[in-house]
Amino acid sequence: MTVQKRRRMGRRAALRVDRLLAATARAGVAVPAAPATGLRAPGQPDLPAATGDPALPSLGVIVYNRLAFGARPGDLAAFNALGGTDDARLGAWINQQTNPGAIDDSECDARLAAAGLATLGKPLPQLWVEYYRGSAGRTVPVGDVRQATFIRAIYSRRQLNEVLADFWHNHFSIYGWDYSYASATWVHFDRDVIRAYMWGNFRQFLQAVTVSPAMLYYLDNYINQVAGYNENWARELFELHTLGSANYLGVMNPLDVPKDQNGLAIGYCDNDVYEAARSFTGWRVNNGSSGAPGDDGTFFYHAAWHDKANKLILGRYQPANQADMADGNLVLDLLASHPGTARYIASKLCRRLVADDPPQTLVDAAAAVFTAAQGAGDQLAQVVRTICLSAEFKAAWGQKVKRPFEAAAGLVRALNADFYPSDDFHWTFSAAGQSLFGHRSPDGYPDRRSDWANTTSLLQRWRLANRLVRNELDDVTVDLLAQMPGGLTTTHQIVDYWISRLLGRPMDPPSNRAPLVDFMAQGRNPDFALPAEQIAERLPHLVALILMAPDFQWR
């Protein structure tokens, strides 16, 4: 950067540029030099070392609580039978899970079929005609997807698939319950966009998101036109979907932004947002109005609405009068291949799958794979494999707390309940603060423990546990006595069985077994058999208590 540029830029802009240059330089190093000394990225404040951190559990427990919605009975034993070493077991599990179509999912399929969610199989034009234009109810499709999402999280054996669907729904987050294009076409967004591309190529994923009616509507690009720009989509595309705010340089002269070795700007400024908004003019929805040729909810490029003048995007000059959609496609090309996007997507995936502040070595490794595989059809699968098979993955535990969705699905899985998500269930669940597709702003639900280790999130998951074990909620049945092997009669036997069954490991610390024994025994000798009626009376509350324990909340 020249002295003149620096002077023109002002101190704050210069500082932002310097920070970004440092990050860019680091990403250029093939083998990161920094040792993985801790689980905190540079620049993150260190929390005081805690003595109460939970011990590292078996790898199966880690896998089922971070790459799945918790273990159902039998899951951990099946994991342990996958190989003779942890690496062999993890490798085999990841091989299965990254090829979800090959996993038999008949139980989940049967439950979905029994649920009769009629919109799930309908193509986009039919959804549009029946639910947006017609009178069948605009929120029926998003309601059906919500039901299916819970059923899958609980019963699908394609667990990593469900974890990733949740991740990408929060990455490309849309408020689903608006009485609108988004709610009426939600099946399309979930099925044909999120789930269809989340294992594939990020550039193609980005294209599918950009032209989906739900996103075109939610971020207002469906009305973005040369006669009047709407920059909502363009701004969030840069900030939330690709480069992230770490690569945002604010209001500054685009000519002052340094370039990387490929001649691309190292970050974006407000001018890039305006130029991108112009690039996407005319990307709209076939909605029967203002020159649309049809009315079926599909994507429609309206050349007459497009701003054909020349543009400057991330330092790249785009001459005027390009072919249809070429301006917008260039923006997506530049963003999808930008190293800043690789760093941002990699760090978010690592935060979801490993730790709130993942080791920089892992983020760099995942970003390197993202960049190296950018032409590949399984680019995102390669990134996910890199993260899940890393040493850092196996070494991390207890840095995260389950969000309410993982906690709720995990409760039902651990209880092996016969479950259908009733209104009653949703009501209790949503009080914890994470109703599905219910985040109004486009940033998705947060993914750090500081956002979820609060009174509401904890209290409401405890409350859900109590209501589930008592069979209080409509359409949920659990028979705990029937699930307990015969012959277990003493407090010690009963407590130990359920600790192992629900958590897959002893209490941590071991002294936390005592309050459970005290609770179950209620003053009786824990070595002696409890009367059957006392077992029947107390068992649901004991089970709920184990599920409320810290051991059940860690990821």
Next chain:
Amino acid sequence: MRRDVTFTRRQFLQGCSAAIAAMAGARLTHVAFADPNAPGSATHEILVVVFLRGGWDALNVVPPTDGPDRGYYEAARAELMVPANQTLFLTPQFGLHPALSPLYALYQAGHLAIVHAVGLTEDTRSHFDAMQYMELGTPGVKTTATGWITRHLQSAPNLPSAILLPALSAGSSQATALLGSPEAAAMSDPSSFSISGHWQWGDPQRAALRELYTGDNWLYEAATRTLNTLDVVEAAAGSSYTPANGVVYPAGSFGDNLMAIAQLIKADLGLRVATIDLGGWDTHENQGDGADGYLSTNQLAPLGQGLAALYTDLSNAACLEDYTRKLTVVVMSEFGRRLRENANHGTDHGHGNTMFVLGGNVNGGQIFGTWPGLANHQLYDQADLAVTTDYRRVLAEIVNKRLANPYLNTVFPGYTGHSDLGLVRGASSGVPPAQPGPFRIFLPAVTHNDCL
């Protein structure tokens, strides 16, 4: 782990439960839980921070009504401009959007002050960056470990050593302004603040949970705080609440959350700070032409009704105490919106904004700040209302003069050269001491120490 308790955990639990039980049914007073002679207890100020998420359209909330800026405003907002003759008269130059009429009476009575052209002195039009900068209280820095309210609670010299519920985030999540605060609770509604325990087994479950979550760990601390809050709220707030003075809160979560704040203030649990969010301000399209439509009906009307309801509910409540004498409410948002309307009857992200300050000790009925003008060369980036008043200047005056915390450098590190706008009454501490004493840390066990 700092555990200043000398009694055993079981004694502690029993003692606490007994203390809470003794209070049940009676009206709790903070005297029972905090030292009445501690400095500050007599005034016991309460700050409520209302954050409008999405960027509210300051130029339509408090539009110019006269002079050359009216001309620039009308030229830039042919569709969206609020007709001058429909605004409520504030000053010869500005009017209030008519949908905020419930607040107009409070403005006229001198309880509501408005600050114009206020905001963040940082170049960003990102919602998320701007909100984080504002709530952390450190513009330009997103890695700050604590929010500005947390730092106030830690450094304020006048807070008693034990308070049951000093801070509340009304809603399902904890506000960023309370980041790092070990004593803040999040709650949307006291009536659903329950573990739904069995009548016989719920209490033993809670006792066992206290033991299961004993230790030095962020999750254990969050759970212990949850259990403490549960004890306190159950005993003191109960589940039913009737607002005073015939007040009716607007339907919806905003009204519910405001009502929860009023209920907890009146329960005298020591509540000092409450935060509350209202979203839906990101009006990129169809925000409503003139004084009508979405912004008016869906956003401003419930905001005005809700705040007026809170103020009236807390006025002379139950003929016992006028809580508004201790109350300061601040309304803020991450940025204002572009001067020029877009083609979709909406407005894109802008810069300068307006803040409202409401309370019994507010020098209301006035507009504060320096108006920069709306001519092209007067705009920020030739597009948005400029910022002439740092939002921290507004908050710092309240922290200093109402909450009696002189440590502005701690609450807003890097913020220098403060001078009061004159928004609120109270003594300014003048030059603040360089450093506060050691940070106060509210530990759950210490909090409960006074229960015994």
